[in-house]
Amino acid sequence: MSDLLSITDLTMTIDDHHILKNVSIDVADGECVALVGESGSGKSMTAKTVLAMQPKRAHLTGSVAVNGIEVVDRPAKQIRTVRTEHVSMIYQNPRSGLNPMRRIGAFIVEGVVDAGSMNRTDAHAKAVELMKAVRLRDPDKLFDRYPHELSGGMLQRVMIVGALMNDPKLLLCDEPTTALDVTTQAEVIAILSELQQNRRLGMLFITHDLDLAASISSRTCVMYKGEIVEEGQSDTILEHPSHPYTSALINARPTLDGSRDVRLVSVAQRMAEVEAQGVAA
Template sequence: MPMLEVRSLQVNLPGPRGVAPALRGIDFGLERGQTVGLIGESGCGKSMTALALMGLMPEGASVSGSIRFDGQELLGLDDRAMCALRGRRIGMVFQEPMTALNPLHTVGAQVAEPLRRHLGMGRAQARAEALRLLERVHLPQPAQRLDAYPHQLSGGQRQRVMIAAALACGPDLLIADEPTTALDVTIQREILDLIAELVAESGMALLLISHDLGVMAQNVDRVFVMYGGTIVESGPTASVFERLAHPYSRGLFNARPRLGGGRGQKLVTIPGRVPELVDLPPGCPFIDRCHRALDLCREPPPAFAVGPDHAARCFNMEPVT
């Protein structure tokens, strides 16, 4: 049995124009020690999936389906039960540490909080462990940083603090939501290498969320391509990148920047834009932007096998090249 099993997950959000489907029947699983990635443009449902797993839904959201973690159904759990899991068995590195960290509390206090709450450590013991964790994530001058506030640290340093807090209790699953957003390229590589090192060291599972194809290619075993609240292609990372069966997956790949391009050369783009959730078509969510769309695509496509453990929801897949 997978450690994490998500089935038919749907999330609807209320809005001024009516109910908007943020997630439309998400299915995936995650084994212990496995690394998987969710990739897609902003607004495709990646972060909403992470929030659903953590039980941190926006006010008024309705959620249906199933999220089972080690055999326990998470949907429907009360706040007390979810709080016992968050930080203890499921850790999360949020997209923007400056807003996720509390500006009124020191770095040391925020890393120590889950240790005191979940493991019952005293103040002195938790502070000592917080120092060890900050050393573990390679924060410069960790002893001096314990009493610093988030605004006194750089973006990369704040992200290391977030990782230390997420790993404090030795979770079984780490969710990293765009952990390198707004960081320069060198710091991005350091943060991703750090996460990979810590995951390998502890044997935890990793769910990595990103819009960067390069990040996925180098950091996860399996990838799920999302668009319009739906997983449109999934499979082993090498297989997905080799085949790119769904037109959206191919579009993402072709739109990536390339080294050696001529000066002033324009990037390839996917026509159109991601529609508002309330405007998503009833069939394939990508139909209005797809160069291979058929009349048949007005119906929701099932998942068709592309290769071993590799599937895509498309009636007219990209040809093998």
């Protein structure tokens, strides 16, 4: 039986630049897999290929299959089926995915109603049920609100509701809490984890944070310069990393001043040292 998501030997080039190199990632039904790496390593590009949303000039080889349906270089109709029935994606900044002039309720129900998969009454009932599941209070009042009236954490929960309206089997989460404040981050992570387990969702969870990866996923894939350099049980990777890049990421955990820039600079420095010694692949 094939996995829910099977990415096999995926390579992406843009104008002769290698963006992804022989990437293979599998996500089984109900499994949460983390994809971890620093900025620019290729995490978002990997997720975009699952929805065939990579830049037009990107050239792909290899295979990306969702529930056995191939999406690399396939007709628009086949890709539409995957997007509307099998996979949803949650992005870093919830505001960027919302039309500021549309009310929250319209945003949530329009996808499934327009696709003809649900009538307006059923869609409303489903939205209310999901809004309760993500702990949004007073769903009916929220329906009439505009995006600017909601906090970032509430908006991200609205995006999660929108993403689950069509009962996808696979949820792609691309740094879904990076744009939120720390308390809200923890709340949204807890909600995502709960939904993933209760609904047996397959999840590809993208983050630059190995600790967060270990807290939400059972398996972690570490990406460096477009390649998966390490893969295994999330706890094991955190405790016994085998690739120098993974160790560099772990050693660059937040310091008390919490400066992310300092962390990323230290990862880059460490990898430059490692590469100079010829240890890295």
